[in-house]
Each structure stands twice: as C-alpha cells, then as structure tokens.
Amino acid sequence: MSYLSIFFQYAGQYLKTRLTYRADMLVEIFSDLLFQAVNLIFILVVFGHTSLLSGWSKDEMVFIYGFFLVPFAIFGAFFNIWDFTDRYIVKGEMDRILTRPIHSLFQIILERMELESLFGVITGLGIMFYSGRQLGLSLHWYDPFVFVVLVAGGALVYAGIFVALASIGFWSDSKTDIMPTMYNIGNYGRYPVNIYNRIIRYVLTWILPFAFVGVYPSAYFLGRDEWYGYAFFTPVIGVIFFGLSVVLWNYGVTKYRGAGN
Amino acid sequence: MDYIIDVKELRKEFTSHSSRSGLKGAFRDLFTRNYTIKTAVDDISLQIKKGEMVGYIGENGAGKSTTIKMLTGILTPTSGHVRVNGMNPHKDREQFVRSIGVVFGQRSQLWWDIAVQESFRLLKKVYNVPDDFYNTHMADVIETLAIEPLLDKPVRKLSLGQRMRCELAAALIHNPPLLFLDEPTIGLDVLVKLKIRELLKEINAKYGTTILLTTHDLSDIEALCERVIMLDEGKIIYDGALRQLRENWGEGKQIQFAFAEEATHTELQSLTHDHLVVWEQGSNASNWTASVENNEDIISSVIGQVVGAKKIADLKIVEITTEEIIRNIYEEGVIRNG
Ligand SMILES: Nc1ncnc2c1ncn2[C@@H]1O[C@H](COP(=O)(O)OP(=O)(O)O)[C@@H](O)[C@H]1O
C-alpha cells in the first residue's frame, strides 16, 4: 500500500474526528485568521508612511507576506513537531511509532496533521491577488506551476529546519526554548532580507534559510530580476535542507533510548 | 534448525550523564561530562523455535523490556547479533515490523481519541490486510476477547481491562507469526486474564504463532508456557522447561501446622529429629511450617510425631508454588542442576 493512500486514510479519519468537534475547528480557524490579520496590520502600520524601504514598496511587502503565508500554512498543517521531544521521546510514544511499518517521520506527520492550517493558503492567495493588482502584476500561463514549485521549496525549508531541531530530541530530552526561538527567527523570512545587515542576511540565506520561504520566491512574481537567481534556487535549498534533516532524523532514530525509567 | 529468534551475546548499555552542581560545575560539564554506564542487558544468547510460547521472567529492572525493545527494533543494541524472523530488526525496521505483533501493557498502541474500530480499520490499511481474511480472522478474535460492545468507543473511554483486550486484538490484525507481549496482564482482573490466555492459546494452536511473554504473574506463565527464561541483572540465569524448574526446585512439600499453643524451634526439631525437616515460623509462635521431601512415608511420619506430642488446631499440606521456587532461585542466585 502506497504512502499516498495511507495519507488519505489518515486524512479521512482526521476530518471525521474533527467534524464531530466542529466548534473546536471553527475556533482554530478563526484564531489563525486573527493572527494573520494582526501580522498584516503590523506590516501596514510599520511600512505605511515609508513608501519605500530598501527599495521595496508597501504593496511589495504585503505581497511577500501573502506569499509567505502559503508555504507556512502547508508547513503548519503537516509538521506539528514543535512538541516532538515531550510527546514522543519523554512520554515514550516513539515506541509505538517504531513498531509500525511506515517511516517514523511520516507517521508523525500523519498523526499530528492539522488540516485547518491550510486556510492560511487561501488568506495568502487573497493577499497576493490584492497587492498584485495594486502593483499591476500580470500572470503568465506557467506562473501557477512556478508558484507550486516555489511554495513546495519554501515549505521544505521550514520542514527541514524543524525536523532537524526535533531530531535533537533523540540525543537529549532536556527542555529547551529552541523551538519557539526558531519560530521567531522564521518570521524574519517574511520581510525583504536586504533591510537587514550582512550577517543576518547571510544567516537567513544559507544557515537558517528562511529567506527562501518569503522574499526570494516572491521576487520572481514581483519581477525583481536582480533576485531571480535566489528565487529559482528555492526548490534546491528546500530539497537539500529537508533531505539532510531526514538523514539526521534516521540517524537519530538509532539513538532512541525509549522512555527513561 | 531455523530459529524464529536467534540472539547471540546481545548487549544494551545506557549511558546517563550527571551534571555537576553550581556555575563552576556547569562550566566543567562543558568539557568533561560525568557519566555512568548501566548495562541493562548483559550479553545474552537465546534461541526460540517456531510455535514456542516462552515466558521471559525476572524482577523489576532485570532488563526484560529492554530485551523486547531490541528484538522488536525499537532500540538499537550496543553489541551482539540479533536475527528475528530472518531479519535484523533495527536495520530493516519497516519491513521487519510487518512480521511481528507487539503489546506493551503499560503503553497504548492504539490512537487515544478515535473509536476502537477506526483504529482497527487504519491498522488494516497500514498492514494491507485483505478484506476477507480480516473479516473472518478478526470476527474470531473479537469474539474470543468479547470486545464487540467496545468497538465504537474511543480508546480513552475504556477501562484498563477493556483497553488491553483491544490492544491485543490490534496486535493480531495482520496475523503476525511472532508476538511479543510485555506485561500484558498487569493490573487486570482474573476474568480478563483468562480471556487473554485463551486467545493466546488459540492463535498458537491455530496458526503456530510464536509468543514471547514477560509477566509478573507466574500463573500466566504456568497457564501458557512450557519454557521459561529467567533474567537477573541483565543475565540469563535459567533457560529451560518450566516443568524441570519445578522438579529441581519444587521437589519438596510443606506441612503447615497451626498449634493450639505456642511452640519453639528446638522443641519441634527434637520431635522430628530422625527426618530432614526445615522448620520455619509462620505469622506467630503457634504457626509453623515444615518443609520436607516429597515422600509419603516421611510426610506421614513427621505428622505422626508432631501430632502425638502437640495439640493441633489446623493442618495443611501444600506444594511449593512456582512463585516460591523463583524467589528461592533469586535468593540463592544460582541454578541447581538436576
Ligand atoms: N531509556 C533508559 N535510559 C536509562 N536507563 C534505562 C532506560 N531504559 C531502561 N533502563 C534501565 O535498564 C534496566 C532494565 O530496565 P527494563 O528493561 O525496563 O527492566 P524490566 O522490564 O525487566 O523491568 C533498569 O535498570 C532501567 O533503569
């Protein structure tokens, strides 16, 4: 049985469970939307009176934010692994995962998915269409395909970084603040990197490449051809980072100690 | 001879770091860490043939669960050779786990929030079990375990006994040729235990399923296993027939006397001085137990000598239980060979 059909089995089960608790789901979608609105207002307020920031207009900034929401929503829907150490290592749930004939990371993705997060895709698309119209952008027939590839790349960057962080749990199950810290760092990716100093720009490009989730791929749609090289590099960075994180994960699994007595 | 489980010199060590106190300690920890190595499983070797039901026993912390986790591919051994169902459990994990079923008494294998039958349905898909086999096989399992009424309840609403029966059913969905059970009956009432034993016997007879079982409850082992493996501090101290264990260790009988008045050790010993009798005091000075060889003449003679001299309120002859045999073995720490 292929992983794809297993995925649909789990997704079906997930929706069934969720629909029996409809109120919870609505609350979650609503709070997601509220969170996105606050972020958008923040951008509008901060960049409202400066028409240009390091060469980016307010509408471009808004567009980048809109793009960022899409890979971020996909990441959020499938990679709820911020509490991996607590839930799977300390509580020993990994024992159960490891006795099932599916790749352990894939099982955790299946078990922890939160499909409501995908509403962020709609919000993101809405914001992009709105600001794109303000900017007078036009679409080519191939742009939707490019979009899918760049979004996948961005989501893989996020997933790679967080899977690598979760893998640390196989070696040490002590409590750290590294997950929330990384969520904060991730937010820097939704602003143009050239507003930061060189070091931060370097980090956001090559070390924790969050710039590939927002500004670089957006540059393609905004027609900022000085960034095209980076834009097209998005899927490559995504595949490399995610691939490395899975290698690290697989190695970590061999170090798993079980719930400590 | 092909073995289903073939283990040689299997070892698992756990390293635990201890941190030094204070700022200075933390600074020193950065460079050299204090650590201790705990050997949970100490170079054990064992072979199990297809269709065997083996009891794996030992005190708390002996290393039973750690062994099972290595045999099921959850933990990577520190060293040693493991082959289970012809595979290396932690190397070909995803392929390997299709050929085993696992039940951990202390930890749920089912999804907490969804109904039992939904869990079963997902597992059926995960293991790719054909519909017709699933229907007949599971109908049987569900009936033996009497879990039909529980199927539409979420796991978190089940009692421990109900949950364990469902766990066992879930582990059998893909009809694995090898089943690992780690404390499956812990905290269960007698009726549930009986149902579980009944099912284990049934699948063993029907499909030749090999079963390795750890338990605290020796009556499980007595009901199911011909062979026991005893573990102590990570080492195997006995591997053989349960019957033999009883013959070598449980050869004697115990006569429990409740006297009408108090008695002393010397007094009783002098009464029975022409036989080999070990006298032990019971709950008070008028309750005494005589351990003697299992021989009718000796038993009669000892009783006659005591009864002739002292007033008796009650008298009982009991066989030494497996429980006591095992306690004796742990106390002596070695196995007497018969
Ligand atoms: N994850 C772990 N980390 C450190 N020590 C462990 C871990 N798991 C087990 N141990 C130690 O290994 C020994 C054997 O444990 P275990 O296999 O659980 O025993 P049993 O199942 O026979 O009660 C114990 O001393 C236990 O403390």
Ligand SMILES: [Mg+2]
């Ligand atoms: Mg145990």
